[in-house]
Amino acid sequence: MNIKSLLLVIISLGTGGLIYAQNFPKDTLRYEITYDYSYQVNKEDTLSKQKELMALYIAKDFSYYISLNQKKLLDMARDYEVSKVLPDRKALSRSKINYTIVKEYSTIKSIFIDRIGQGTYTYNQNLDKFDWKLQEEQKDILGYNCKKATTEFAGRTYVAWYTTEISIADGPYKFRGLPGLILSIYDTNKHYQFTVASIKNSSSFCNTGEQLQKPTQITYEEYKQLKKRYKEKPSSLINSGGMTFPKEMLDLADQRAKEKMKFENNPMELTD
Secondary structure: OOHHHHHHHHHHHHHOOOOOOOOOOEEEEEEEEEEEEEEEOOOOOHHHEEEEEEEEEEEOOEEEEEEHHHHHHHHHHHHHHHHOOOOOHHHOOOOOOOOEEEEEOOOOEEEEEEEEOOEEEEEEEEOOOOOOEEEEEEEEEOOEEEEEEEEEEOOEEEEEEEEOOOOOOEOOOOOEOOOOEEEEEEEOOOOEEEEEEEEEEOOOEEEHHHHOOOOEEOOHHHHHHHHHHHHHOOHHHHHHHOOOOOHHHHHHHHHHHHHHHHHOOOOOOOOO
């Protein structure tokens, strides 16, 4: 797919379909944090590890977590929609991580947004609760003194390192609830690892509603069914976004999905 076609698809994802009204939070940021995210898609194959640079934007009452490549692609699509000037191909990076998470501290709610096929969907739920076990062990990360903690989440045991020097009870992905910012967290098999890459103060204004593709509101149960359906037979959703693809392409997508399901047998969340 060429650059123009890709940007047009991204634009169509953001403007088409059944769009709902949601008050996405907006405010001046306090911190912009990046994490190196490493994950192993096949539990037996250490060579199946993949990497992505993730960003956590923190304001007073919310945080916004997204792949940096995805954010760049969305920014390019918005710029192209206005200017009609194509970006340099070298600047275009495909993201493997399609979801975005907004945590609202004041309401103790989260907004989960994900792209499935040609649609973008969202569901709301309470912020996850973690039963952290605080440890005495300490170490330095990026010049910050960090303390150790452990917890269980979705079928895995995690080790986290957090700093009270940044007294924000947040972290990458859904992780939260420690007496300071999480700078590093990994499961005990080290299949899923988040390591802070940079921390900087910020005074930029962030309107999460403008940063995101306009999603369709669904429930968590509907989201799980859509993910399962797309994983098993992507052709059933590929043609649902207003664009039509030939049968040969759809059959190939279904065949590849079967092969991918066999190989990618190590999801981050093993249980609900």
